[in-house]
Amino acid sequence: MFDRLIEEAPRFFTYYNMIFVLQAMGTTLLLTAAGCITGFIFGFIIAAIRATRDPLLKPLRFLVIVYVEIFRRIPFLVTLFIVMFAVQIVSRNVSLFAIAVLSICMLSTAFLSEVIRAGMESVPRLQIEAAETLNFGFWRTQFRVVLPQAWKVIIPPAFAFMVMFIKDTSLASQMGVIELTFTGKSLMNRGFSPFLVYGVVLAGYFVMSYPLSRLGAYLEKRLASA
Amino acid sequence: MPLLEVKNLAASYGALTVLQNVNLSIEKGEVVSLIGSSGSGKSTLLRVLMGLLKPNAGEVRIDGEKVDYGSRSSLKSIRDRMAIVFQQYNLFQNMDVLKNVTIAPVEIKKRPRADVEREAKAILDRVGLSAKLKSYPDQLSGGQQQRVAIARALTLRPEILLLDEVTAALDPELVNEVLDTVRELAAEGITMLIVSHEMGFVREVSTRVVMMDKGQIVESGTPKEIFENPREPRTSAFVSKILRH
Ligand SMILES: Nc1ncnc2c1ncn2[C@@H]1O[C@H](COP(=O)(O)OP(=O)(O)OP(=O)(O)O)[C@@H](O)[C@H]1O
Numbered sequence: 001m002f003d004r005l006i007e008e009a010p011r012f013f014t015y016y017n018m019i020f021v022l023q024a025m026g027t028t029l030l031l032t033a034a035g036c037i038t039g040f041i042f043g044f045i046i047a048a049i050r051a052t053r054d055p056l057l058k059p060l061r062f063l064v065i066v067y068v069e070i071f072r073r074i075p076f077l078v079t080l081f082i083v084m085f086a087v088q089i090v091s092r093n094v095s096l097f098a099i100a101v102l103s104i105c106m107l108s109t110a111f112l113s114e115v116i117r118a119g120m121e122s123v124p125r126l127q128i129e130a131a132e133t134l135n136f137g138f139w140r141t142q143f144r145v146v147l148p149q150a151w152k153v154i155i156p157p158a159f160a161f162m163v164m165f166i167k168d169t170s171l172a173s174q175m176g177v178i179e180l181t182f183t184g185k186s187l188m189n190r191g192f193s194p195f196l197v198y199g200v201v202l203a204g205y206f207v208m209s210y211p212l213s214r215l216g217a218y219l220e221k222r223l224a225s226a
Numbered sequence: 227m228p229l230l231e232v233k234n235l236a237a238s239y240g241a242l243t244v245l246q247n248v249n250l251s252i253e254k255g256e257v258v259s260l261i262g263s264s265g266s267g268k269s270t271l272l273r274v275l276m277g278l279l280k281p282n283a284g285e286v287r288i289d290g291e292k293v294d295y296g297s298r299s300s301l302k303s304i305r306d307r308m309a310i311v312f313q314q315y316n317l318f319q320n321m322d323v324l325k326n327v328t329i330a331p332v333e334i335k336k337r338p339r340a341d342v343e344r345e346a347k348a349i350l351d352r353v354g355l356s357a358k359l360k361s362y363p364d365q366l367s368g369g370q371q372q373r374v375a376i377a378r379a380l381t382l383r384p385e386i387l388l389l390d391e392v393t394a395a396l397d398p399e400l401v402n403e404v405l406d407t408v409r410e411l412a413a414e415g416i417t418m419l420i421v422s423h424e425m426g427f428v429r430e431v432s433t434r435v436v437m438m439d440k441g442q443i444v445e446s447g448t449p450k451e452i453f454e455n456p457r458e459p460r461t462s463a464f465v466s467k468i469l470r471h
Pocket residue numbers: 239242244262263264265266267268269270271313
């Protein structure tokens with residue numbers, strides 16, 4: 001078997017193939033980054049909406065809870081197909097990549113909103129009351145008092161989810177988005193040994209997620225001592 | 227016209243009625259002390275006044291103007307005029323001492339930062355904390371946090387200051403420091419509503435003492451009347467119990 005690998009290697013590790021893999025890794029990273037950034041922004045907005053108490057906002061609170069509870073529970077592949085069919089009702093010429101981005105954002109928003117909400121709820125109610133009596137508005141209270149105290153609780157699980165999003169993007173290959181897992185399938189179809197192909201795919205995922213885990217662990221330590 | 231007037235106020239936490247038919251009126255410059263056993267509703271009354279708990283009935287007037295606790299602008303205006311020092315201090319854990327004291331005057335009241343910082347430093351100096359400007363609340367003792375909380379309230383320049391058990395968590399020697407500060411404020415004529423278990427202090431500093439029991443005001447009078455000649459048996463029982471300690 002080793003003979004075969006050694007014999008195949010020069011044909012496999014060509015400049016062209018490696019660019020193909022690296023570009024696909026770029027796509028995977030882009031999908032993940034888009035998911036994380038959007039997830040943090042909309043996740044925070046959802047968590048903030050859920051922290052409001054105004055009776056007028058009750059329908060809105062209900063809607064975001066339904067959204068979060070559904071999208072945290074369905075498999076990501078299903079999310080992808082739901083988004084694909086929903087988008088195709090509106091327009092036929094939306095790229096697969098855009099659909100994948102939208103799907104990963106829906107997923108990350110649902111998960112990160114829960115993480116952010118738990119972080120915000122870890123801040124004692126009395127801190128918020130103090131801000132209220134000082135006439136801080138809702139958003140000032142969130143940004144100056146709640147979030148700076150909630151980070152410690154948000155960061156560790158948020159990084160775990162970001163690593164999960166990297167892995168989830170592999171499902172976009174099912175729709176034909178050329179990300180890292182897709183290149184694996186495509187190289188396999190060109191007759192390369194699965195050991196070579198998936199060895200490279202594995203290394204690619206590891207290279208992307210390991211630094212992220214380490215960064216998370218580092219931040220967790222720093223925040224805990226701060 | 228009284229500066230602060232409370233009429234037939236009632237409030238509850240869910241099904242638990244905590245305040246009932248509370249009537250109270252405070253003239254400008256008065257120092258009114260609320261006394262009463264634990265759970266009688268003293269903190270709750272202050273919370274209602276600050277708009278942290280909506281009353282179920284009754285009304286509150288400031289300078290004759292009715293407070294609408296359902297309206298944002300009305301709430302904003304009373305919080306602009308009243309400041310509270312909480313029983314548990316409630317300093318912002320993510321800000322140092324100076325920031326805790328200056329953030330609201332600078333960011334909310336839009337006063338020039340340099341002026342506010344100068345004033346805040348002077349006030350912190352007065353409560354003996356000039357060496358702690360850069361410390362965070364979790365690096366301070368309970369007494370120090372309490373004094374920062376007082377400094378935070380004073381830097382707001384409130385017309386009415388609400389103080390909830392500001393000495394409850396303090397060591398005896400710190401009690402005097404904080405009480406001295408409150409005494410000075412009283413001498414300056416700032417209007418205060420104080421919750422306190424320090425009967426000697428209440429007696430000395432208050433213009434009027436109000437006795438609460440089970441969410442109601444049972445008696446109100448000068449310190450002399452309340453401590454020497456209480457009309458209500460509940461007051462005399464409470465006062466003699468407290469004074470014996
Ligand atoms: N957040 C809350 N939720 C529910 N019940 C509460 C809450 N805060 C206070 N209570 C109840 O309301 C009643 C009055 O409490 P309050 O804190 O006003 O008493 P207090 O006179 O300030 O007592 P203390 O001298 O111990 O501070 C008590 O029975 C208390 O259990």
